[in-house]
Amino acid sequence: MNRHNERYSRLSKMGSIKRSCIFLLSLFCLFLIFGSFNGSDLLGAQLPSGRKANPSENILLVAAASNLRFAMEDIVDEFGKAFQTEIQVAYGSSGSFTAQLMAGAPFDLFFSADEVLPRKLISKGLALEDTLYRYGTGRIVLWVSNGSAIHPEREGMKALLHPSVHKIAMANPRHAPYGAAAVAALKNTGLYESLRARLVFGENISEAAHFVRKGSAEIGILSYAHAVSLPLKDDGRFWPIPATSYPPLNQGAIILQQSRNVPLSKSFINFIIEGLGREIMKGYGYKTQKDSR
Amino acid sequence: MNWDAFWLSMKLASITSIILLCIGLPLAYWIARSSWRWKFLIEAVVALPIVLPPTVLGFYLLTAMGSRSFLGRFYQEMTGSPLAFTFGGLVVASIFYSLPFTIQPLSMAFSAVDECLIQNAWVLGRSRWMTFLTVILPLSYRGVITAFILSFAHTVGEFGVVLMVGGNIPGITRTISIDLYDQVQALNDQGASETALFLLVFSFLFLSLVYFIDRKKDRKRVTVQFD
The missing domain is CATH 3.40.190.10 (Periplasmic binding protein-like II)
Structure with missing residues (x-):
């Protein structure tokens, strides 16, 4: 059987409308694929650490307990203005973050809603040892x-x-x-x-x-x-609710072992426990103090 | 509307569906043609993600990708970083999650091809490989398109697995459905309703395209009868 004939019959069987549909669909896919890899994004998303490419590493990835969401948004704005950095925050429950961090989640800092979970991460060797900071007490x-x-x-x-x-x-x-x-x-x-x-x-x-x-x-x-x-x-x-009816919600923050930018992480924590961030925390009703352990 | 998250979803869905098509074509062909006694077990495994709660799949994937498992450690030693919470990890998770949506349309289309045509091709001296390329595949092209679109759409709509394996990291694993969840949590009603509406319209247009491709053939059959 002639190869040319066979191909011809196959094409005519499909019909021109269907062929144009397939053409459109493949065009659409190509558009999606190339459209979504804009610039260095392709490289960035697949860097070994899973971070975007950033030569200065002037970026922090923060995991924060949900109760912090509104205070943290204000703090990140102010800190970004003062230090010219980009801080990306993911919010969730402290327990979920602890589980994710144990599975290797690439965060620099973890702001928990308690001090038990950060201690657990320190004891597993996932966080820097001397970095448990009590940044506020919630209500x-x-x-x-x-x-x-x-x-x-x-x-x-x-x-x-x-x-x-x-x-x-x-x-x-x-x-x-x-x-x-x-x-x-x-x-x-x-x-x-x-x-x-x-x-x-x-x-x-x-x-x-x-x-x-x-x-x-x-x-x-x-x-x-x-x-x-x-x-x-x-x-x-x-x-x-009167603070006497439940154990105090002392909230601890830690710097994680894999952090690529420990000095910046430290200055972010300092900004919260003694800088402008402390005022913002107070405004959201957190009790703050300076002592860190 | 967070366009970064949208493009991330599109990238994830297109990479996933292309890889799935590469895995799916041979696997579906085998399922459609094989008469192995224990084939039903393989079919059940392939269909599992339809039935399993995403949390079960997410739990196993996270355990397998974590630095404490053999696979996770192996990957980490090869590439220098863990697989969980990266874009690559999401692709792996999505491949498992959308596998049945590729395999089922494909294997149904392959088994619908007339056995006589296949055997004729063999009798006329075509190899199995050429028969697949020149007879089976052209006759089941609609199954291929459906498989591609369904796995694409299913990956865009993925939520539970991505949340567990990806961890909602902005720009890296925060896909559009996770972004909507995040906006709800931020009590940002306007942003959430914009994203939800966008996703609704997008999904509707996408499915309309699938049924539009289907519609043409049905209609032609009807007109032939009335002529």
């Missing part, structure tokens, strides 16, 4: 949206027993320290057993805030920093 609050019939600012913890409360949003106590503090506060006031079935858990404190803001939950146990943040402060009312 938890009861938060309801503006239109709610629940009044935590008058009733305190009893507001949780209000008949309109079907769901109480909080962070997952298994891996988020703010969730663990919320459970401790409930246990301390003797409400835990009776309210247990109404608790809904966000992956982290931000997800819990999202639940209660959208009305999926009537009341939430959130961080003070979330309650006074720009998206939430005009939307609702809050009542700080």
Whole structure:
């Protein structure tokens, strides 16, 4: 059989419209492939360390507990202005970050919501030994949206027993320290057993805030920093849970062993514990102090 | 709308679907043509990612890529860096995650090819390889296109696995679906709704293209009948 004939019959079988479809589709794919590799991005994304190419290494990759989101955004802005650096922050629950760091996640700094997880990372040899800094002590609050019939600012913890409360949003106590503090506060006031079935858990404190803001939950146990943040402060009312009813949320930061820029990491931490960052942290309701261990 | 995240998703999806097509063509051919007794076991393994929660796949991949596993250590010694939390790690994860969406349309298309045509080609002296290239592949080109588009779209829509294996690192592993999740967490309603709407329209246009390609043939068959 003639090879030329065969090819001809194959092409005619496919029909011109289908052929043009395939042509368009392959054009589209080429466009996507080349469009997405803009400039040095191809090299950058596949550098051994998984970082973008940056000759000066003037860039920090930070893992931060969710309660820090709003304070950290302000701090990064100010720090970037003062030091001409780029700081990229990923937010999540401290427990998830600890698991990711143990699996080799390429962060320079880790701002946890407690001090237990950073110590664990130090003991595993993943963080620099003398770098556990207590950068702030957090607080938890009861938060309801503006239109709610629940009044935590008058009733305190009893507001949780209000008949309109079907769901109480909080962070997952298994891996988020703010969730663990919320459970401790409930246990301390003797409400835990009776309210247990109404608790809904966000992956982290931000997800819990999202639940209660959208009305999926009537009341939430959130961080003070979330309650006074720009998206939430005009939307609702809050009542700080007395600090005596849960173990203090002392938050620790560490510099990780694989950090490529330890001096810059140190100056970022210093900016937060004694520089302008400290004022920003205070503005979001964190208690701050200078001592570092 | 975070365009960096969008382009990252596009890059991930196109690389993944091209690699998947290279793996998928021989594997699907084997599944369609083989009469091995234990073939059903291979088919079940290939279909697993459809049934498994992404967290299960993410957990195993993270364990396998981590510096404590044999594979992770091997990769780290070869390249000097761990595979988890890099773009390369995402590509590996996406290949596993989207594998069934490549294999199933391909093997269905291959087994729909008339056995007589294949045997005729053999009788006329074509090798198996040439028969595949000149008879089976042209007759199942729609399966190939469907496989490509489905694996592409499925990779763009991937969430759980990418979050576990990639870790939401801006510019490196923060794909468009992770970016949407991040915007929700930042309580940024406007950004989140923009991204969500964009993804909805994008997916709709993409699937319309798939069904447009399908539509042509059906319609032609109908007109032939009425003529």
